[in-house]
Amino acid sequence: xxxxxxxxxxxxxxxxxxxxxxxxxxxxxxxxxxxxxxxxxxxxxxxxxxxxxxxxxxxxxxxxxxxxxxxxxxxxxxxxxxxxxxxxxxxxxxxxxxxxxxxxxxxxxxxxxxxxxxxxxxxxxxxxxxxxxxxxxxxxxxxxxxxxxxxxxxxxxxxxxxxxxxxxxxxxxxxxxxxxxxxxxxxxxxxxxxxxxxxxxxxxxxxxxxxxxxxxxxxxxxxxxxxxxxxxxxxxxxxxxxxxxxxxxxxxxxxxxxxxxxxxxxxxxxxxxxxxxxxx
Amino acid sequence: xxxxxxxxxxxxxxxxxxxxxxxxxxxxxxxxxxxxxxxxxxxxxxxxxxxxxxxxxxxxxxxxxxxxxxxxxxxxxxxxxxxxxxxxxxxxxxxxxxxxxxxxxxxxxxxxxxxxxxxxxxxxxxxxxxxxxxxxxxxxxxxxxxxxxxxxxxxxxxxxxxxxxxxxxxxxxxxxxxxxxxxxxxxxxxxxxxxxxxxxxxxxxxxxxxxxxxxxxxxxxxxxxxxxxxxxxxxxxxxxxxxxxxxxxxxxxxxxxxxxxxxxxxxxxxxxxxxxxxxx
Numbered sequence: 001x002x003x004x005x006x007x008x009x010x011x012x013x014x015x016x017x018x019x020x021x022x023x024x025x026x027x028x029x030x031x032x033x034x035x036x037x038x039x040x041x042x043x044x045x046x047x048x049x050x051x052x053x054x055x056x057x058x059x060x061x062x063x064x065x066x067x068x069x070x071x072x073x074x075x076x077x078x079x080x081x082x083x084x085x086x087x088x089x090x091x092x093x094x095x096x097x098x099x100x101x102x103x104x105x106x107x108x109x110x111x112x113x114x115x116x117x118x119x120x121x122x123x124x125x126x127x128x129x130x131x132x133x134x135x136x137x138x139x140x141x142x143x144x145x146x147x148x149x150x151x152x153x154x155x156x157x158x159x160x161x162x163x164x165x166x167x168x169x170x171x172x173x174x175x176x177x178x179x180x181x182x183x184x185x186x187x188x189x190x191x192x193x194x195x196x197x198x199x200x201x202x203x204x205x206x207x208x209x210x211x212x213x214x215x216x217x218x219x220x221x222x223x224x225x226x227x228x229x230x231x232x233x234x235x236x237x238x239x240x241x242x243x244x245x246x247x248x249x250x251x252x253x254x255x256x257x258x259x260x261x262x263x264x265x266x267x268x269x270x271x272x273x274x275x276x277x278x279x280x
Numbered sequence: 281x282x283x284x285x286x287x288x289x290x291x292x293x294x295x296x297x298x299x300x301x302x303x304x305x306x307x308x309x310x311x312x313x314x315x316x317x318x319x320x321x322x323x324x325x326x327x328x329x330x331x332x333x334x335x336x337x338x339x340x341x342x343x344x345x346x347x348x349x350x351x352x353x354x355x356x357x358x359x360x361x362x363x364x365x366x367x368x369x370x371x372x373x374x375x376x377x378x379x380x381x382x383x384x385x386x387x388x389x390x391x392x393x394x395x396x397x398x399x400x401x402x403x404x405x406x407x408x409x410x411x412x413x414x415x416x417x418x419x420x421x422x423x424x425x426x427x428x429x430x431x432x433x434x435x436x437x438x439x440x441x442x443x444x445x446x447x448x449x450x451x452x453x454x455x456x457x458x459x460x461x462x463x464x465x466x467x468x469x470x471x472x473x474x475x476x477x478x479x480x481x482x483x484x485x486x487x488x489x490x491x492x493x494x495x496x497x498x499x500x501x502x503x504x505x506x507x508x509x510x511x512x513x514x515x516x517x518x519x520x521x522x523x524x525x526x527x528x529x530x531x532x533x534x535x536x537x538x539x540x541x542x543x544x545x546x547x548x549x550x551x552x553x554x555x556x557x558x559x560x
Contacts, residue, residue: 123490143488185481186488190496192536195551196528197473200521201465208423208466209558210403215495216470220555224548228541235536241480242533246526248476253522256472256515261508268504271475275500278489 001027001159001166007064009034009057009079011044014096014125015070016134019049021167024136032060044131058086066163068120069095074229077106080117089114094160096122098183099233100147100176108151116156119147119176121183122169127221140168147176184237189245191227192238194219281307281439281446287344289314289337289359291324294376294405295350296414299329301447304416312340324411338366346443348400349375354509357386360397369394374440376402378463379513380427380456388431396436399427399456401463402449407501420448427456464517469525471507472518474499 006028008015015033022028033050034057035041041053054060061067061083069076076095087093093115097103104119111117124142126133144164148157161171174182198220201209209217231238255264286308288295295313302308313330314337315321321333334340341347341363349356356375367373373395377383384399391397404422406413424444428437441451454462478500481489489497511518535544 123488125492142490145488182485182488185485186490186493189480190477190493192529192532193473193477194496194555195548196525196532197470198551198555199528199531199547200469200525201554205462205465206554206557208403208425208462210422210466212405212499213466213470214555214558214560215498216474217551217555217558218495219492220548220551222548222552224545224552227548228545231536231544232541239533239536242529242536245476245480246529248479249472249522249526249529251479252472252476253519256511256519256522261512264511265504265508267479268475268500268502268507271478271497271500272502272504274481274486275474275478275494275497277486278494278497280494 001162003028003066003163005030005032005064007032007034007060007067008050009060009067009069009083010071011035011040011050011131012070013129013131013133014122014138015068016044016047016049016131017124017136017138018068018070018096018167019044020047020134020136021139023048025166025168027163027166032064034060040131044134047131047134049131049134057083061091062086062088064088064091066092066094066159069093069097072226072229073097073099073103073233077103080107081110084111084115087115091115092156092159092163093117094120094163096120098187098230100145100179102233104147104149104176108149116153116159118152118156118160120160120164121145121147121179122164123187124169127219129223129226137168139164142169144169144171145179146171146173147179148173149176180234181237184234184241188230188234188238189241191219191222192231192242193245281442283308283346283443285310285312285344287312287314287340287347288330289340289347289349289363290351291315291320291330291411292350293409293411293413294402294418295348296324296327296329296411297404297416297418298348298350298376298447299324300327300414300416301419303328305446305448307443307446312344314340320411324414327411327414329411329414337363341371342366342368344368344371346372346439349373349377352506352509353377353379353383353513357383360387361390364391364395367395371395372436372439373397374400374443376400378467378510380425380459382513384427384429384456388429396433396439398432398436398440400440400444401425401427401459402444403467404449407499409503409506417448419444422449424449424451425459426451426453427459428453429456460514461517464514464521468511468514468518469521471499471502472511472522473525
C-alpha cells in the first residue's frame with residue numbers, strides 16, 4: 001500500500017503514531033496533520049509524525065487520497081461529515097475512535113456515496129496522551145478492529161485493512177455494535193474500575209501504594225474528557241459489564257465472609273487461570 | 281551491618297531476593313536456605329541466592345545470628361515458634377509476611393525472651409513466584425514496614441531496620457494492626473478487584489483484552505494459596521475497603537446513568553488526580 005498524501009486529523013498519541021508508522025514504513029509519501037491547537041501540531045511536526053500542519057480541514061482532505069480521524073469520539077462523526085464535500089471522489093476515510101456504533105451510524109446516514117468510509121479502532125494506546133508519546137511501533141502486532149456494515153463498499157474495507165496491516169497491525173472485522181459491546185468488557189469496564197480504585201484510596205495511605213496498586217489503577221490517568229465521551233457513547237453496554245463485575249465482587253465478598261477458605265481459594269484459582277490465559 | 285550466617289526460610293521470590301541482595305551487598309557472609317521442597321532449594325542455590333540448602337529448620341537457625349521467614353503468612357508464626365528453642369541466645373528473627381497482626385500476636389505471646397523478634401513487610405514483589413524470579417535489587421528504594429509493639433526490644437527494631445536498609449530499602453515503622461488496615465486498601469483490595477475483573481471477562485472476548493485490561497487484572501495471577509491465607513488474616517479490614525470501593529462504583533454507575541456528562545467527568549478528573557499523584 002502506498003498513499004501519496006495521508007491526512008491525519010488529531011495528532012495526539014494515536015494520530016502521531018499513525019504518522020510516524022506511515023512514514024517509517026513507506027506507507028505515505030507525505031503526511032498532513034490537522035488540528036485545532038498549533039502547539040500540538042508543532043510538537044507532532046518536530047517529532048517527525050507529520051510533514052505539514054494546518055488548521056484547515058477542507059484544504060487538507062482535498063489533497064489526500066486517505067484521511068484518518070484520530071480526534072475524541074464525540075467529534076469524529078461531525079468532522080468526517082464536514083470534510084466530505086471537500087474530499088476527492090473515491091477518497092478513503094477512517095477513524096480511530098474507541099467507540100464505533102454511534103459514529104458509524106451518523107457518518108453513514110449522511111456521507112455522500114463518493115467518499116469511502118469504514119470505521120476502525122486500534123486496540124493500542126496508553127494512559128498517556130500527546131504527540132510526544134507517539135511511537136512508530138504502537139500498532140505492531142496489535143489488533144485493529146475494522147467495522148464495516150452492509151452499507152460499506154468492499155473496497156473501503158479492503159483498503160483500510162491493508163492500511164493497518166501496512167502499519168504492522170493484525171486486523172479483525174466486526175459489526176460496530178458488536179465492537180462496542182465487546183469493548184465495554186475489555187476496555188471501558190477496566191477503566192471504570194481503575195477510576196473507582198483510585199478514588200477509594202485514602203489520602204494518608206498514598207505513600208504505601210506500591211506497584212500492585214499503581215498498575216491496577218493505572219488507567220485512571222487517562223484523559224477525563226476523552227473517557228467521558230467514550231462512556232457517553234456506550235452507556236448501556238458498560239452498565240451491563242458493571243453489573244457482571246459487581247456480581248463477581250459480591251461472590252468474593254461472600255467468600256471472604258465464609259467460615260471455610262475454600263470458596264475464596266476457588267475464585268482466586270479461577271481468576272488466576274483466566275488472567276494467565278491472556279499472557280503478559 | 282554484617283551477619284556471619286543468615287538463614288532464609290522459604291526461598292521463593294522474596295526469600296530468594298533477600299539472599300541475592302544480602303550476598304551482593306556483603307550483608308551476610310553465608311546464607312543458608314531452608315525449605316520443604318528440594319527442587320526450590322536447588323533452584324535458589326543455582327541462582328546464587330543461598331550458599332547451603334537444608335530441610336532442617338532447627339539445625340539452620342542454630343548456626344545463625346539472624347533468620348528471616350519468607351513463607352506463606354499462615355505458616356510463619358508456627359515456624360518461628362518451632363525454631364525458637366534451637367536459636368542462639370540473642371538471635372534476631374523477622375519475617376516478610378504481607379499481614380502482621382495475627383503473626384506478631386501469636387509469636388510474641390509464645391516466644392522465649394532470649395530471641396529478638398520483630399515483624400517486617402517489604403512492599404515489593406510481583407505476581408510471579410519462585411527463586412527463578414528473585415532479584416538482588418527487588419528492595420532498592422522500596423518501602424519496608426517494620427512492626428514493633430510495646431513488647432519489642434528496641435535492639436530488635438534497630439537491627440531489623442538496619443538489615444533492610446542494608447538491602448537498599450527505606451524503612452517505616454507501624455503498629456501491626458495499623459499495617460494490616462493500611463494494606464487492606466493499598467494491596468489486598470487491588471488484588472480482589474483484579475480477581476473480580478479477571479473472572480468477569482467472557483471467554484469469547486479474551487482475544488480482545490489489550491494492555492489496559494491485562495494491567496488492571498495483572499495481580500490476579502498471584503498464587504491463590506498465598507492470597508487466600510493473606511485474606512483470611514485480614515478479613516474485616518478488607519471487607520471495609522471493599523465497602524468503600526463498592527460505594528465508588530455505585531457513584532460511577534449513577535454518573536453513567538445521568539443525563540448530564542458532568543458528574544462522570546468530575547469523578548474521572550478526581551480519579552486522574554489521585555492516580556497521577558502516585559507517580560508511575
